[in-house]
Amino acid sequence: MNQHFDAIIVGGGMVGSALAAALGQGGFSVALVESGSEPSAIEDDSFDLRVSSLNLAAQRLLESVGAWSHIPAERRCTFRHIHAWDISGHGETHFDAEALQLDDFGSFVENRVIRKALWQSLAALPGVEPIFGARPLALLTGTERVLVELDNGQMLSGSLVVGADGARSTIRELAGIEVDTRDYGQRALIVNVVTQLPQQDVSWQRFTPQGPQAMLPLPGPHASLVWYGEPEATREREALSDAALREVIEREFPARLGGLKRVTGRASFPIRRQHARHYTASRLALVGDAAHVIHPLAGQGLNLGLQDVTALADLLTNANHAHQDLGAPGPLRRYAWQRRPQTLAMIAATEAFHSVFTGNATLRNAGAAGLAVAERLGPAKQFMMRRALGLR
Ligand SMILES: Cc1cc2nc3c(=O)[nH]c(=O)nc-3n(C[C@H](O)[C@H](O)[C@H](O)COP(=O)(O)OP(=O)(O)OC[C@H]3O[C@@H](n4cnc5c(N)ncnc54)[C@H](O)[C@@H]3O)c2cc1C
Known part of the structure; x- marks a missing residue:
């Protein structure tokens, strides 16, 4: 039974x-x-x-x-x-x-x-x-x-x-x-970082023609960044060294992010x-x-x-x-x-x-x-x- x-x-x-x-x-x-x-x-x-x-x-x-x-x-x-x-x-x-x-x-x-x-x-x-x-x-x-x-x-x-x-x-x-189903033709690069700024209680998102860039605050000076873009450009960023990725983010993300102490992880996902x-x-x-x-x-x-x-x-x-x-x-x-x-x-x-x-x-x-x-x-x-x- x-x-x-x-x-x-x-x-x-x-x-x-x-x-x-x-x-x-x-x-x-x-x-x-x-x-x-x-x-x-x-x-x-x-x-x-x-x-x-x-x-x-x-x-x-x-x-x-x-x-x-x-x-x-x-x-x-x-x-x-x-x-x-x-x-x-x-x-x-x-x-x-x-x-x-x-x-x-x-x-x-x-x-x-x-x-x-x-x-x-x-x-x-x-x-x-x-x-x-x-x-x-x-x-x-x-x-x-x-x-x-x-x-x-x-x-x-x-x-x-x-x-x-x-x-x-x-x-x-x-x-x-x-x-x-619908494929948006985008990938999201998720990057975990340690910011120079202290703990934050604001979540922000900037829209760009290639897709949004977002900051999700995590405990302490940690944050999760989400960078949407064309699949090829996203894969290229994902393949960068930690130091190079940090530099690109500091250059391309809104100034309010402030400086980054380090990149601690990254992964990308297709968006559909x-x-x-x-x-x-x-x-x-x-x-x-x-x-x-x-x-x-x-x-x-x-x-x-x-x-x-x-x-x-x-x-x-x-x-x-x-x-x-x-x-x-x-x-x-x-x-x-x-x-x-x-x-x-x-x-x-x-x-x-x-x-x-x-x-x-x-x-x-x-x-x-x-x-x-x-x-x-x-x-x-x-x-x-x-x-x-x-x-x-
Ligand atoms: C980049 C990204 C960012 C996101 N950010 C957010 C956010 O900020 N807020 C939010 O609300 N959502 C967000 N989401 C969406 C969120 O992650 C998903 O909606 C959520 O994880 C779905 O949970 P689930 O339990 O339905 O499915 P899943 O997390 O996929 O869990 C399915 C489970 O079923 C098991 N399983 C699979 N197949 C079988 C099988 N055949 N037999 C038995 N078990 C099986 C798996 O092992 C797994 O444990 C995001 C998604 C992405 C891609």
């Missing part, structure tokens, strides 16, 4: 483990299948290259599942100001947390630290069974349950299967769900958008990057994924209270209705930023004017910001 779970979550990244924690805390039985190994303890004091801005809604979710307290203060950097401007010098906008009666806008935290904190909170949930080093081979969906065959020989039975297995989701593929045509199928839901990958210029990919988690966990909890089958079409349909429009709105916003600021001179002037107008329209600016923070 196969062991039966309320939910089988495939993918134990930040989004899958957050969903497992939310469901486990709600008393559901959950199998969490991860192809990799258990996240290891973070013992070094260097900063990883993958960093995310967690907005206030994401922070609240991490608090509610008991993960936030596992993120040490010395590994997160709170930011209170956001500044964006165009290289032409004709448009700029500032956002201040205080003006929105907030203490801050959120925090920058390394992905590995977020993931480790979530797995620490999972350890206290007996209803969550982690299965490491395994991948799904096949799905068999029936009227009362879904069977997931794993490549380690296990067969799991669940009321629902959730694909949280990232952009190349196997669950999405096994369910035959297609994706729409990917959106699943459906978020659900029979007894199946997609969350996080398995459902949507967006341009990272607004730093909202993980935040969107964590909003999927909150929505799905709430709908399943309501279904459970109403003694409904968790894999019934009703809750899944509501999940897709709630989440697709939110993602589409975010895709439209990031796409508009990308097209306007990397477009021709007329578009760029319009974009610069847009930033200047946004700066003057107080209520519209506040509305935009509240959406980005995941606040209603």
Whole structure:
């Protein structure tokens, strides 16, 4: 007899483990299948290259599942100001947390630290069974349950299967769900640096015709720089020595960066958008990057994924209270209705930023004017910001 779970979550990244924690805390039985190994303890004091801005809604979710307290203060950097401007010098906008009666806008935290904190909170949930080093081979969906065959020989039975297995989701593929994609023809070079300036609480971004240049503050004098550009130019920069890369950044980045003490790491990623045509199928839901990958210029990919988690966990909890089958079409349909429009709105916003600021001179002037107008329209600016923070 196969062991039966309320939910089988495939993918134990930040989004899958957050969903497992939310469901486990709600008393559901959950199998969490991860192809990799258990996240290891973070013992070094260097900063990883993958960093995310967690907005206030994401922070609240991490608090509610008991993960936030596992993120040490010395590994997160709170930011209170956001500044964006165009290289032409004709448009700029500032956002201040205080003006929105907030203490801050959120925090920058390394992905590995977020993931480790979530797995620490999972350890206290007996209803969550982690299965490491395994991948799904096949799905068999029936009227009362879904069977997931794993490549380690296990067969799991669940009321629902959730694909949280990232952009190349196997669950999405096994369910035959297609994706729409767009390659932006850009790469993002991420460079970790130690700045001459002390700890900062402002995140800034300058738009150039080749793509944005951004500074994400990390604890102490550390920062993560993101430099978007044409793939070939980006690869050439990535191949430079630490000293040469430092020099190029000091020359090409805005003067407000100040001097750099050193470059401590670099990596580059292709920039593309990917959106699943459906978020659900029979007894199946997609969350996080398995459902949507967006341009990272607004730093909202993980935040969107964590909003999927909150929505799905709430709908399943309501279904459970109403003694409904968790894999019934009703809750899944509501999940897709709630989440697709939110993602589409975010895709439209990031796409508009990308097209306007990397477009021709007329578009760029319009974009610069847009930033200047946004700066003057107080209520519209506040509305935009509240959406980005995941606040209603
Ligand atoms: C350059 C860059 C900068 C970014 N900056 C930000 C930011 O500032 N803020 C923000 O909110 N977002 C940001 N993002 C986006 C964010 O990193 C992603 O949205 C987020 O990592 C997605 O998490 P996930 O858990 O859905 O997927 P993943 O992190 O891809 O996790 C998927 C998990 O599933 C596992 N897995 C994969 N396949 C299988 C399988 N077949 N079986 C079992 N397990 C499997 C993997 O091992 C992994 O653990 C950025 C992205 C990029 C590229």
